[in-house]
Amino acid sequence: MDNLRELYQEVILDHNKNPRNFRKMETPDGFAHGNNPLCGDQIDVYLRITDGMVEDISFDGNGCAICTSSASMMTQALKGMSEADAKALFTSFHHALTDKEEHPEDVPLGKLKVLTGVKDYPVRVKCATLAWHTFDAALKKLQGNISTE
Amino acid sequence: MNNTAQYDVVSIRNDFPILDRKIFGKPLVYLDNGASTQRPVQVINAVKDLYEHNYSNVHRGVHTLSQESTNLYDDARVAVRGFINAACVHEVIFTKGTTDAINLVAQSYARPRLKKGDEILITHMEHHSNIVPWQMVCEQTGAELKVVPISDKGELDMDRFAELLSEKTKLVSVVHVSNALGTVNPVKEIVDASHAIGVPVLVDGAQAVSHIPVDVQKLDADFYAFSGHKIYGPTGVGVLYGKEKLLNEMPPYQGGGDMILSVSFEKTEYNALPYKFEAGTPNIAGVVGLGAAINYVQKIGLGTIAAHEHGLLVYATSKLQEIDGLRIIGEADQKAGLISFVLDAVHPHDIGTMLDAEGVALRAGHHCAQPVMDRYKVPATARASFAMYNTFSEIDVLAAAIVKTIGMFS
Known part of the structure; x- marks a missing residue:
């Protein structure tokens, strides 16, 4: 079990126990519901966007330690970021978890790097990316709404 | 501990080649029989x-x-x-x-x-x-x-x-x-x-x-x-x-x-x-x-198998009930050999990964029975399900691995 320390690092266990920005947002600009039908993980992501910046982001729901901590760290990383930077971070994070090849254009992951241990547990990759896909869906819905107005 | 002494679990296990597998260097403890059992060499x-x-x-x-x-x-x-x-x-x-x-x-x-x-x-x-x-x-x-x-x-x-x-x-x-x-x-x-x-x-x-x-x-x-x-x-x-x-x-x-x-x-x-x-x-x-x-x-005889599995169920139930923060989901008077459970501190998927590292294979998820999960207000459970080849000492490995998991998450 000790070999799992790489996967379940202290910081991950901490975010799991005390998830940051773990709350429902009453009137979000963007919202999406993420669901992993295979395991039943459910995540809601709420967004407030001002002038193309993620002014506030929060989540709630129910998931495993990898899912919860990834969502928690995502909200910390994205708060205050421009939409374009957020998208670039999502792409880079996704590459780091799923892709063997190097992507020179990828941006540094910073604190999110602790989650890249998931790469060695392919069935758990979806746990780590669920919140990000949900964020992406919320953003796309928001942009969709804007473009139709 | 083993109340079905005449039951020759060793020779049964010898019929199942996969039970010799090591997982992360540990002997496989296969408790995911509810999802699918293993096959004997005869099959x-x-x-x-x-x-x-x-x-x-x-x-x-x-x-x-x-x-x-x-x-x-x-x-x-x-x-x-x-x-x-x-x-x-x-x-x-x-x-x-x-x-x-x-x-x-x-x-x-x-x-x-x-x-x-x-x-x-x-x-x-x-x-x-x-x-x-x-x-x-x-x-x-x-x-x-x-x-x-x-x-x-x-x-x-x-x-x-x-x-x-x-x-x-x-x-x-x-x-x-x-x-x-x-x-x-x-x-x-x-x-x-x-x-x-x-x-x-x-x-x-x-x-x-x-x-x-x-x-x-x-x-x-x-x-x-x-x-x-x-x-x-x-x-x-x-x-x-x-x-x-x-x-x-x-x-x-x-x-x-x-x-x-x-x-x-x-x-x-x-x-x-x-x-x-x-x-x-x-x-x-x-x-x-x-x-x-x-x-x-x-x-082997289904009656004999049922008696052995009932013994495993009774033993596992008492072992798991001793663990603080563990709740068994499903406590019917008439039960077949499986135990669904949740831990206060650890999500079932994490239990699944942690136990795998100890060689224990069990199922974590909604078991294709989402209405049951909703009924008990849990997103998922961990499930240990027994078969004719499981042993009492494997239950001990399961219980110890759960305790270790809780330790790591607390």
Whole structure:
């Protein structure tokens, strides 16, 4: 079990126990519901966007330690970021978890790097990316709404 | 500790080559038998021998190999008949599995008969495969799906069952042993009550046949479905037992080869049972493997297996109950060998990964029974499910691994 320390690092266990920005947002600009039908993980992501910046982001729901901590760290990383930077971070994070090849254009992951241990547990990759896909869906819905107005 | 001393678990384990596997350097403790059991060498060899010596298509050729394959295929049907004590061999239909068997009954029995105002009665503890086929029939016919509730312990509310069973009910479909809770349902009582008002009953036996002896005539079930891979046989093969009279009244489920007597563009004459429901070249090796699995189980004896697994269940229940922060989901008086549980501090998926690192394979998730998860307000559970080859010391490994997991997360 000790070999799992790489996967379940202290910081991950901490975010799991005390998830940051773990709350429902009453009137979000963007919202999406993420669901992993295979395991039943459910995540809601709420967004407030001002002038193309993620002014506030929060989540709630129910998931495993990898899912919860990834969502928690995502909200910390994205708060205050421009939409374009957020998208670039999502792409880079996704590459780091799923892709063997190097992507020179990828941006540094910073604190999110602790989650890249998931790469060695392919069935758990979806746990780590669920919140990000949900964020992406919320953003796309928001942009969709804007473009139709 | 071991109250079934005469039970030779060591020699049984020797028949299952995969049990020698090491996972992360630790001996495999395989407790995911509810999802799929492992296969003994007798099953592996039956399939291998077929392919190496006897294989050809069945019910087709006049040549030796076709005849030999046909004989082996037919022998398996005879084995299944004996195993569940069907009245005759042609009441045994080979399917892809339990899901396929239930869909067959849904589309071939229920769909042509049901109309608006009719009801199908199931229970809250069904696997998705005994929910969705009926929802599809309801959409197709306008019939309505009714659900018998379950108690906090995980037992059917038989009073509500009696109330929900009415002249509107056209079919009752109930799981014999719950895959998510382990509950053994009073299916005989359900069959008798349903028959008293002329309602046929399908029993989903996917989790039952490898754990408790089943006699379809004594049970008087109209349909009984199970899968090969949950009873030490191959995947992709299963059985639908149906009473001859009902099966004869039903139209074919699928059209194709083997299910016809004669075909012209004007009219096709369907074949007799069981072939009417076995369109196309069947899963020959799967059926032969299933026959070998049933012979293997019968050689050891289901009564003996059930006693051993009950011992494991009792021991595991007491070991797990000792663990702080562990809650068992499903505490019916009558349970087969599985324990669903949750931990206060650790999500089931994390339990699954942590235990895997200790060599323990168990299932984490909703077990294709989301209504059950909703009922107990849990997103998922971890489930340890036992088979004939599990040992008491493996339960000790499980319990120790759970304690270690809690330690790491606290």
